[in-house]
Amino acid sequence: MAVASAHLRILIGKVGLDGHDRGVKLIARALRDAGVEVIYTGLHQMPEQIVNTAIQEDVDAIGLSILSGAHKTLFRRVLELLREQDAEDIALFGGGIIPDEDVTTLTADGVKALFKPGAPMQEIVTFVKGLKRQG
Amino acid sequence: MSPLGSHPFLCDIRGLKILADQVRAGNVRAISRLISLLENHPGGREVLRLLNGTSRGTRVIGVTGYPGAGKSTVVNCLVAFYRRQRVKVGVLAIDISSSVTGGALLGDRIRMQEHALDQGVYIRSMATRGHHGGLAQATGDAAFVLEAAGYEVILIETIGVGQNEVDIVDLAHIVVAVVAPGLGDEVQAMKAGLLEVAHIIVVNKGDLPGADNTLRNLREWYPNVLRTVATTGEGIPELAAAITAYQQVRSVGHVGEARSC
Ligand code: B12
């Protein structure tokens, strides 16, 4: 058993009106196969639902998939809610169809990393495994 | 070494007492953190002593049945039902960990996300982490924490794979087995296991062809068989009434004392 990552818990989900779910399911399965406990919320979540769920599930990080073009508003709203709920120890990352300039601004805002189509899965897995919180 | 044990987190007694007080006050972050501590340090359940004296007569309802039968959807409906009565509800949804990688895909709450904004509902997914018996090792401890935090009904969804689902019988005051029509062989197999221990049997997906047949079949053998359509909520008030009726004939103890009579 992969003891080192056995207790890494990650929320994976989709926010807003975005039905593209192939990528997010691929990511969820790859992380499970890498030994992660993946809490999958399904489609059409509001940022508020994502953050409440992350807190109830005590996850180490939230990974959101956004292909709708609404990534700037949605990622920023989740960051804001994490701050409001005093839960900034929960990291935020994600992926989808996101232009390079938006990747730059969002990572400056506090999103840990954003992965675009073609990002090697091993790179994503390695990144996620580094998200385990202390304690 | 701390009087509670040798685990590192148990050495900080003051920190733990604060955490326990926060749990009793219903602080969601504290509840979540304590459940994680109990999951990650199986020997650390001595910490539950700090929560003692907080028994509130919580009802623990187990929901079992084969994957796909509609357990999560039924649980979602029951949560909605109890919330209409302003009862605080906790849900523990168990899924299996891969024995190869230790990873798990916990997807039960997809069906329950309509309650994610409700302060009166706490939902937690748990992976079995190698534990056999249908629940996670720490599920009973998590139920104890939820009781201390003031949740009045706790719904526990088991992994639902069959005959060795023994844990739920000890933990829950009442066990509901969910069956779907068209699962002939599975129903046969369940007769030897899950159905024998269940107090109430639910034929879910009552909208599908074959439901009448399954219902008739099971009623020949078992006293409490109900029909539901969890996707619409049909039959849920009747299920809740059957649960209450069953519990009224038993004295309800608190978590950990279940099934002592
Ligand atoms: C397949 C597809 C569909 C399918 C979706 C089926 C499904 N169930 O997923 C269908 C036909 C339904 C569809 C519909 C629409 N689509 Co479409 N669709 C695509 C398409 C061709 C491929 C998407 C895909 O599945 N890729 C394969 C998966 C594996 O890749 P991925 O999702 O990108 O995920 C990878 C990475 O992005 C990243 N990743 C993604 N999520 C996450 C999350 C985390 C945590 C991490 C770490 C990484 C990560 O890792 C993944 C693996 O490498 C893209 C074009 C494209 N080239 O991307 C358009 C595209 C996404 N669609 C688009 C549009 C506009 C639509 C529609 C609005 C069209 C319409 N007018 O009706 C509808 C909207 C539907 C809806 N409800 O949201 C646009 C979006 C434009 C934008 N964002 O600015 C695109 C980009 C096409 C385009 N060039 O215009 N679509």
Ligand SMILES: Nc1nc2c(ncn2[C@@H]2O[C@H](COP(=O)(O)OP(=O)(O)O)[C@@H](O)[C@H]2O)c(=O)[nH]1
């Ligand atoms: N037709 C029908 N489908 C249902 C019903 N209840 C649940 N389902 C569907 O059955 C599938 C499995 O449900 P889920 O609750 O996840 O089952 P579980 O694996 O037992 O928890 C989902 O697609 C549900 O939408 C029902 O009463 N009728």
Ligand SMILES: [Mg+2]
């Ligand atoms: Mg389920």
